[in-house]
Amino acid sequence: MKVVVIGATGNAGTAVLRALGHTHEVTDIVGVARRLPDAAAEPYAGCRWESVDIAAASTAEDAVPALRAIFEGADAVIHLAWLIQPNDRRDLLERVNVEGTRRVAEAVAAAGVPHLVVASSVGAYSPDEARGGDEVLLRDETWATGGIGTSHYSVDKAAQERVLDEFETRHPDVVVTRMRTALLFQAEAAAEIQRYFLGSLAPVQALKLGRPLALPLPKGLVLQTVHSDDAGRAYAAAVVRKTGGAFNVCADDVLGPQELADVVDHGRYFELPPAVVRGALVAAHGAGLVPADPGWLDMGMQVPMMDNGRAVDELGWRPERTAGEALAELVEGLAEGTGVAASPPLRPRDSDEATIPAIDESAGSGADAGTGSAVVDSDELPDAYAKDLLELYLSDHFTGATAGANRIERMADDFVDTPVYAELAELARDIRAERTFLGNLIDDLGLKRKPYRQALAWAGERVGRLKGNGKVIDRSPMTMLLEADLMRSAINGKLGVWETLRDHAEPLGLDRGVFERLIEGYREQSERLDEIHSYARARALREDRTTFWD
16 A cells, blocks of 8 residues: 655654554555655655645645645545644644645545545534533544634634535545544654643753642643554554544543643642633733643633544554553653654754764764764863863854854744745754754863853844834744845854864864864855745845745
8 A cells, every 4th residue: 555644754643654664554655744854764764755835835736736746646645734833823824724634635636546534633623511520421523523712723623624524525436534633642742742832941851850749730621642653553544444434533541630640740739710720821822931822721621522432443443552651651751852853843852862964973972973082171172272262262153053043943933934944944953953063062172151141142032033124013024034144144153163173173182074074064054045045035125025935
């Protein structure tokens, strides 16, 4: 069987690839993503890869033919792609999530693919008025799919269901399977989940030191989860059995307050009025402290608890982990910042694991990169070197690298709806990794990073975001051009530090070749930034520009 997986690098996609890789009926897997993974790493190594933007910055006239060509000869297409952030771009979320599903379905029909499997969600369901009672009632797949009106995620999942209804009416020859999953948890998704929902300021690292004395919870909260690998096996079973209709996919147990507290802390919890919790979330989200908006809480408090009996009976599927075990794995992953270095969306919190393409080594290698064996104590620096000057020079460049990494990451977030997004995201990943590499090199030389300087750079970069560029509320079309100008200056400065370290590599115990390759990497980055700048300057000053990709 040939199976095409759309959105194959995220939480669900990575688990689905693992499951398909262990399914002997599946002989050919094609992964589709906007940002491609490291195809040499598992589970991505067993796939052929294609980069397609289904809707963020493409028209149907471009996306559908591109998808159709990829789908030719496929026995099944699994559509997992879903955009969760940015919350404040409802037009973008709806375009990618709802219109994107429509385009995938159209391409499936055009290519003659007999089976379409779509990632729906518990979020598609209408509110269950029985929630909050003494008894937990499990609902099957006949429950209405009207969504939760105050949750953009739920609204779009319900709209996706309507797209599939229409598609089934027009194409009765295509088997359509809807996988309505509970919350998908695995350790490898922890860093992504923190970025999407908790934010970088959430002190989840403290979980390594101990657990909270008691867990605050909104009164009436109960949750269902499923381990991502269990969900992946359900998708694989649906493909092999070619069974249509909807399937609830969740663990067998339901997590109430006591079960949640048993996993997260020491079994102690206290309940708060949901309105109080919601008000706090409104304030935190409005202040930019928490990425998750209140709609996520509304959905969690109102959706029904699912009965997974149909998946068990008709797919021959059974969850291997409990909901509590899946949550416990996620909590441990949050503490460690666990992710998958080979996947752009699942990248770990700590960029030490990131690979620097120019030298094909991890950012954590620092002074040991290549054949380096640097001095480990600044007192051992050669007499010809002034420790304070070397420390100040490298620290200043590390400060600049901090500001540059923050800026280009912000650019990637801001311009997800442009054709250059994937290029920006790749540059951001590489620049962040090189910044981490430089910091580790400073440490290995026994020098100080002077963190107060990085704090000032962090603050300055955020103050710089307040520039109006001719707009007060809306995003200015000139912003990308100005940001690209600044990034050009930033990476030119990086060239200087690589050249300096190359020239002084031998007495410092560093590998000269590492810095020669980093200089070559700079040239490649500069060319990519030139392309982004060319795109921006062609559009930024036009009166007739109506979108960021025309």
